[in-house]
Amino acid sequence: MRRPAGTLLTLATPIRAWAQRFAFLLLVGAAFALMLVGKADTVFVERARTAITDAVTPVLDVVSRPIASVANLLREGQELAALRAQNAALRQENARLQHWQTVARRLQAENAALSQLLNVAPEPSTSYTTGRVVADTGGAFVRSVLINAGAAQGVEKGQAALAGDGLAGRVAEVGQRSARILLLTDINSRIPVVIADSRFRGILAGDNTANPRLRYLPEEARPQTGDRIVTSGHGGVFPPGLPVGRVARAGESGVRVAPFADWNRMEFLRVVDYRMPGILMTDGAKAPKPPGTPRHSPADSLPELPSGAGEGGTLTERAVQAKAPEE
Template sequence: MARRSHDYATPVRRILVALLVLVLLGVFLFWRIDSLRAERMRAAIVDRLVPSLEWVMAPVTAASRMAAGFQSYQRLYQQNQELRRELQKMSAWKEAAVQLEQENAKLLAQNNVRLDPALTSVSGVVTADSGTAFRQSVLVNRGARDGILDGWATMDGLGLVGRITGVGQTTSRVMLLTDPSSRLPVTIQPSGQRALLTGDNTALPYLDFMESPEDVRPGDRVVSSGDGGLFPPGLLVGQAVQASDRRMRVRLAADYGRLEFLRVLRSRPAEPLADEGALIPPPPPGFIGPPLPPRPLPSPLIGAEAGTGLQSAGLSPAPDADREPQSED
C-alpha cells in the first residue's frame, strides 16, 4: 500500500494570504492615522517609493501616447480628405467664376456698357452699437470730413446694411434695415415684383405692398429697386423666406452679428433733364378729336338750276359779294 503524500502548499498559501491581509490592513490603518509623525512617515514613504515606480508606468504612458497619436493621425487624415473635397469644389467654382467673368466682359464690350464712375465707396470701422429696444443703428468712424452725406447706402461687403441718418465731423450714424422706421423699395427676382421692405425690430424684416404675392417664392433674390432715387438699384439685400406668421420676410445677406467694417456708397442722384420738349414734342394746338369730313364744293350746273327756279318764283338771286357795284351815270 502506497504512502499518502502530505499537501504542504495549501497551508502555506493560507498563511501567506493571511499575512498579506494583515499587512494591507496595517497599511490602511497607518494611512488613516491623523498624526503629524504619521504624516511625515507617509510623505517619506511616498518620496522613496513613487519615483522608483516610473518604470511600471512607462508602458502605460507609451501606450496612451500611441493611442493619442493614432487618434490625432486619424483626425488629420479626415481633415485632409475634407480639404481635398473642398479644394475640388473650389476649383470647380473658380472655373465657373472665370467663365462668367469672361462672358460678362464680352457682353459688356459688345453692348458698350459704361459703368457709373460716381458709384464709389469709402470704408469705415464700426465703433459702437447704439441700438436699443426701439432703435437699430450703429456708428461708423466716417463723417463730414470724409464727404459723407445723409441718405447714402452702407454695405458690409456682401449685402446692404442700412443708410446714413446722421453725420458728424468724424462719425456717422447708420440706421439698419431692421429698424422699425426703415423703409426700402426693393425688387424681387426673378419675378420682378416691386415691394417695400419694412423693418420691425427683428432679424427678418417683412415685405409689404407686393403687387402679386403669389408670384413670390421662398429663396427669391431681393435687391434694391432704386425707386425714389435714395439707393442705387441692384444692391443685394437678401433672400425671401416665409415666416411662421405666413408673411414673406427677407433673410438679410449682411452679417448683422459681426458688423466690423462698412462700405459707404458715394451715390449721386440722377441728372435731371432740363429740355424735355426736345424728347417728347407737345401736340399741335387745335381741335382735339377725329378730323371733320371734307365739305363738298357746289357744282355750276346746280347753281344755274337754282337761279332758274328763283326767277320762276319771282325772286331775284342775292347779289354776288365779289361783284363790283355799277356806278350810275
C-alpha cells in the first residue's frame, strides 16, 4: 500500500502541498463559520440537526433496548432485596394517599363550582405523547436526550417533557420521528416556575450541574429548603403546576433546586401537548388560578427573559383584573 513520507512529497510537489494547506485553512474557516451559524440558531442548522437525528434514531432505538433491559434486570434484582421494607412503606403511603384522594375530590368539586360561579376561562385541554429515550447525548457540555417521537406523533417545539416524577425539560428540536429534549439542567434551559406555597415567581436556569439555579425571585421571597417548585405556566407553552423539584439549598450564593426527575433511570418521557385557546401570549388566554393569585405587586413580578425588565407579570395581572368586576 502507498504510505507517502510526508516531507518527501512536500518537496516533490510544492503545489500539491500548497493546495493541501489551502484546503486545511478552508476547512478551519468552515468550522468557524459553522460556529457563527450555529450560534445564530438558524432554521438551516435545526433542519440539519433533525435530519441527522431522524436518521440515527432508528439505530439508537434498536441499540438502546437491550441496554435498557439489562439495566431493568439489575434494578429489579436490587429491588427484590428491599421488597418487604418497600411493601410496608407503600402500605403506609397508600393510606396517606387515600386520605388525600378524598380531600382532592372535595376540592375539585369545590373548585369546579367556584370556577363556574366566577366564570373562569376553562383550562385548555392537555394530551400526552410518550417517547422512549433513545440517546443521552452531549458529553460534558450539553444536557439533552433524544426521544423516538417527533412531529409525526404530534410533538412540537417548546412543549414540556415529563419524566415519571416531574418535569424533565422542554422540546428543543423536532424531526419527523425524533425530538431533542433540552433537560432543565442544561446551561441554555430557562423555565418559568413558581414556589408552590408562596406563589413567588422565578426562572429556573440550568448551568450544567445537577441542581439548577432559581433566579429572578423577588426580594421578599425567602425560599426555604424543601419548598416545592412547580411550573408557573408563563409564556403559555407549559401547563401551570407541573412538579419541577424542591429547593435544595437557599443561601447567599443563590437558590438551588433539586429536580424531581431521576436522570439516571429516565427511560420514557411524556411530552405534554397543552393547547392554549388563543394565540400564544395573548391576554386573557391564560386562565388565572384564583387561589394562587400573586400576593405581590406588579413591580416585583417575573422578568421576561432575556431582557430582565419587570413587565412579565402584567399578563396575569390583566387577566385577574378582567375578572374582577364579576366578583
